[in-house]
Amino acid sequence: MNKIIAKKKISEDIIQLTFENKELAEARKPGQFLILRVHDKGERIPLTIMDSDSIKDTIDIVFQVVGKTTTLLSELKVDDKILDVAGPLGNPTLIKNFGRCVLIGGGVGTAVLFPVLKALKEAGNTVIAIIGARNKDSLILIEEVKAISDELIIITDDGTAGIKGLVTDALKEVIARGDEINYVYAVGPVIMMKFVALTTKEDNIKTEVSLNPIMIDGTGMCGGCRVLISGKEKFACVHGPDFDAHQVDFDLLIQRLKMFKDKEHKSMECHCKNKEK
Amino acid sequence: MPKPNEKVHMLTQDVQKRKNNFDEVALGLTEELAVNEAQRCLNCKKPLCMQGCPVGINIPEFIMLIKERNFLEAARVIKKENLLPAICGRVCPQEDQCEKACVLDRTGKAIAIGYLERFAADYEMKNSPQKRENGAISHQPSAISPQQCKIAVIGSGPSGLTCASELRKKGYQVTLFEAFHKPGGVLMYGIPSFRLPKDIVNYEIDNLRKMGVEIKVNSVIGRLKTVDQLIKDEGYSAVYIATGAGHPVFMGIAGEELNYIYSSNEFLTRVNLMEAYKFPEVDTPVVLGKKVAVIGGGNTAMDSARCALRMGTEKVYCIYRRSEKEMPARVEEIEHAKEEGIEFMFLTAPVKYIGDSDNNVKKAVCIKMELGELDDSGRRRPIPIEGSEFEIEVDSVVVAIGTNANPLISDTTKNMEVNKWGYIVTDEAGRTTKKRVYAGGDIVTGSATVIKAMGAGKEAAHVIDEDLKNLDRK
Numbered sequence: 235m236n237k238i239i240a241k242k243k244i245s246e247d248i249i250q251l252t253f254e255n256k257e258l259a260e261a262r263k264p265g266q267f268l269i270l271r272v273h274d275k276g277e278r279i280p281l282t283i284m285d286s287d288s289i290k291d292t293i294d295i296v297f298q299v300v301g302k303t304t305t306l307l308s309e310l311k312v313d314d315k316i317l318d319v320a321g322p323l324g325n326p327t328l329i330k331n332f333g334r335c336v337l338i339g340g341g342v343g344t345a346v347l348f349p350v351l352k353a354l355k356e357a358g359n360t361v362i363a364i365i366g367a368r369n370k371d372s373l374i375l376i377e378e379v380k381a382i383s384d385e386l387i388i389i390t391d392d393g394t395a396g397i398k399g400l401v402t403d404a405l406k407e408v409i410a411r412g413d414e415i416n417y418v419y420a421v422g423p424v425i426m427m428k429f430v431a432l433t434t435k436e437d438n439i440k441t442e443v444s445l446n447p448i449m450i451d452g453t454g455m456c457g458g459c460r461v462l463i464s465g466k467e468k469f470a471c472v473h474g475p476d477f478d479a480h481q482v483d484f485d486l487l488i489q490r491l492k493m494f495k496d497k498e499h500k501s502m503e504c505h506c507k508n509k510e511k
Numbered sequence: 512m513p514k515p516n517e518k519v520h521m522l523t524q525d526v527q528k529r530k531n532n533f534d535e536v537a538l539g540l541t542e543e544l545a546v547n548e549a550q551r552c553l554n555c556k557k558p559l560c561m562q563g564c565p566v567g568i569n570i571p572e573f574i575m576l577i578k579e580r581n582f583l584e585a586a587r588v589i590k591k592e593n594l595l596p597a598i599c600g601r602v603c604p605q606e607d608q609c610e611k612a613c614v615l616d617r618t619g620k621a622i623a624i625g626y627l628e629r630f631a632a633d634y635e636m637k638n639s640p641q642k643r644e645n646g647a648i649s650h651q652p653s654a655i656s657p658q659q660c661k662i663a664v665i666g667s668g669p670s671g672l673t674c675a676s677e678l679r680k681k682g683y684q685v686t687l688f689e690a691f692h693k694p695g696g697v698l699m700y701g702i703p704s705f706r707l708p709k710d711i712v713n714y715e716i717d718n719l720r721k722m723g724v725e726i727k728v729n730s731v732i733g734r735l736k737t738v739d740q741l742i743k744d745e746g747y748s749a750v751y752i753a754t755g756a757g758h759p760v761f762m763g764i765a766g767e768e769l770n771y772i773y774s775s776n777e778f779l780t781r782v783n784l785m786e787a788y789k790f791p792e793v794d795t796p797v798v799l800g801k802k803v804a805v806i807g808g809g810n811t812a813m814d815s816a817r818c819a820l821r822m823g824t825e826k827v828y829c830i831y832r833r834s835e836k837e838m839p840a841r842v843e844e845i846e847h848a849k850e851e852g853i854e855f856m857f858l859t860a861p862v863k864y865i866g867d868s869d870n871n872v873k874k875a876v877c878i879k880m881e882l883g884e885l886d887d888s889g890r891r892r893p894i895p896i897e898g899s900e901f902e903i904e905v906d907s908v909v910v911a912i913g914t915n916a917n918p919l920i921s922d923t924t925k926n927m928e929v930n931k932w933g934y935i936v937t938d939e940a941g942r943t944t945k946k947r948v949y950a951g952g953d954i955v956t957g958s959a960t961v962i963k964a965m966g967a968g969k970e971a972a973h974v975i976d977e978d979l980k981n982l983d984r985k
Contacts, residue, residue: 261735271692277785277794278692302794318692320729450785450795453690453731454917455757456777462768467761472919486768489870493770497796504791 236316239292244374247299248342249308250284251316256291258283258321264349265327265444265476268295269452271318272306279303280449280471282346283322293319296345296374302501323452324475327442331358332417336408337383338364338401338430340422344375346444347421355382359417363387364404366422370395402429415439420479424491428484441479445470447490462486519548519623526850533704533788533821536847537601542580545630549578552622555614560624563612565966568592570609570624577627586635589628594676595669595965597636597711600629602702603962604841636714659684660748660979663741665732665920668696670753670952670964672715675724677972678751686747687719688730693784696755698961700784701776701811703818706844709783733919738927742947749947749975752935753968756953758917761910762806766864769872771798775811775911782818800906801825804875805853806861807911808838813845815909816853827853828903832860832880832893858882858893862900864908874902914958924948932957941971942978949975 240252267282285294299308327350335354339347344365355361363383367373369392380386387404388396418441420430427443434441447459447470454472461470462483522538529536552574560570568589576585589596605625613621660683664675667689675685693699698712720726741747759774761767781787785795803824805816808831819827831838834857838845858880865874879899882891916933928936928944934957935950937943943950951967953959
């Protein structure tokens, strides 16, 4: 179980891993995540399930190498096993025929977006994908998204691929076309989701976002992942991770995500020092 | 040497030392102390102590065996009724159970039954290695059930462990599902190692494996598979739900979402299960700063406060809304906490938290309370004293005011009734309203004790066995 059967570097610092887990492949639905641990003294980190193959019994995850756990995960090779994988966690994304949907992915969030995009397309929606990144090299899954979407808009901070600008610029352009948009789903950096929410709120377009707070158990037991939704406390792991974007307190989430930054740096530093030895 | 007829005192780790480590505080009894204590037992014809034990251990019998220095046999007698004596000897509230019922309690000199239970269990662990290698004598399946039914137990805390063990002894194939990466439930994530060393829990879990119980970690039932799927698709003849009451409660006051305000579940899980006290040797951190406020007066609050102290903080407050007398925590834990320097603020409750521009908690605004009439719990109700608000500086807060039912299983199980608080409805024996599904422990009763959860697991195992046999006959 959890044996890695494929590994692909899909951008400068983003990796896609495919591993075997029959039960998880059978159970998971779009929008759900898993929690994994790489070594005996390791931290539990949540990662969204990008895709699964219930014939080959495999799971795909995509992650950006940002800290110690993701670094260790990136160092695993084909045939290695991921020590612990628990899931699927969280509620699946609501999939139905809304009509015309705009799906927005920022950075590594595109991997989270992918299964929802796929499912919404299969449910008969017209799907417009807006994929944003810092630059050309940090764009991921472009071919995969293109193959599914009715329209794909690429946008980068520096204009090295697609249009130069922010995903909200592209979103505003799509809204300005005047075709009715029935549903927007966004996932990426919190600040991006916040501005998507502000943009769609003006036109009152139903918008959902997938939140990624700090988590330990993922089963509603610790409350570390609590977020404020219309001023009410919710646990992202059991009540989410998808929430009505217009009700989310994004600023609070941004602050809470900084809680262990110093410690994360220290953990990474120690890891690098130990490696040098 | 203790005076004759005085209750034995257990040696404890030096307070200045233990404030800086997570090693066990209570050090156990020597053989001499244990035998002396056992000699005080009157071996009553009608042993009241047994009535005080939720699992009905033959207490006088094992105490007499200790008196005769037959320690291994004493352990065996306990294990007939209690799978986990080394654990119960440490964490059971004996002062409210067996020892409270002891005839000598009237004179304040009840036999230290808990200490003796722990002594016998520890002795067996140290001195009976070979027997344990092959699976402990008392642990081997006594009869193999002809039908070879598979039974699923969900949750590997005290209730699940007990139920799994009892069912295995009856010959069933048992699979124990655990959501975390390590089995043990609250024994692993909740109770700190200075009260319950983790090698003891691991030892008991290893025993369960040796008996043939299959333990599946990382298995979140309700998500990976539903209870209905376990029965219909996976062929389990019965399911026992023992998932505990692990959904933390916050007070709902302003500022509670500030950084470094933890639920006791989160804080204790970080420290105990993930061993954050070893950071950066381990990867999971916890940030407390210099001043910590723990809110609550139960054992979980004591555990949280004492963990916080051991993390190198300068000041740990324990803020409780009633007076010391009403505290639900064990007297021993409160005493240990006081010795270690926890500062108690009784008749006090936080009303809001104030943070800085980075959303980090900086102050707790508290209010003084006075006690009014008795409430539903039989304790005097705390009433805020108007105008008595005051502020204390804090760098972190641990909220240890209780838990609710976790809805993960009940939400995904068809036709299984829960009460208005979300706890699973069962009959006295642990049968839920859904056929083949049983439940026990905190997910039925709400937060209670290790031993009560074990009692429920044991009872359910017997009922599952009877019901399955009856089904077979039909």
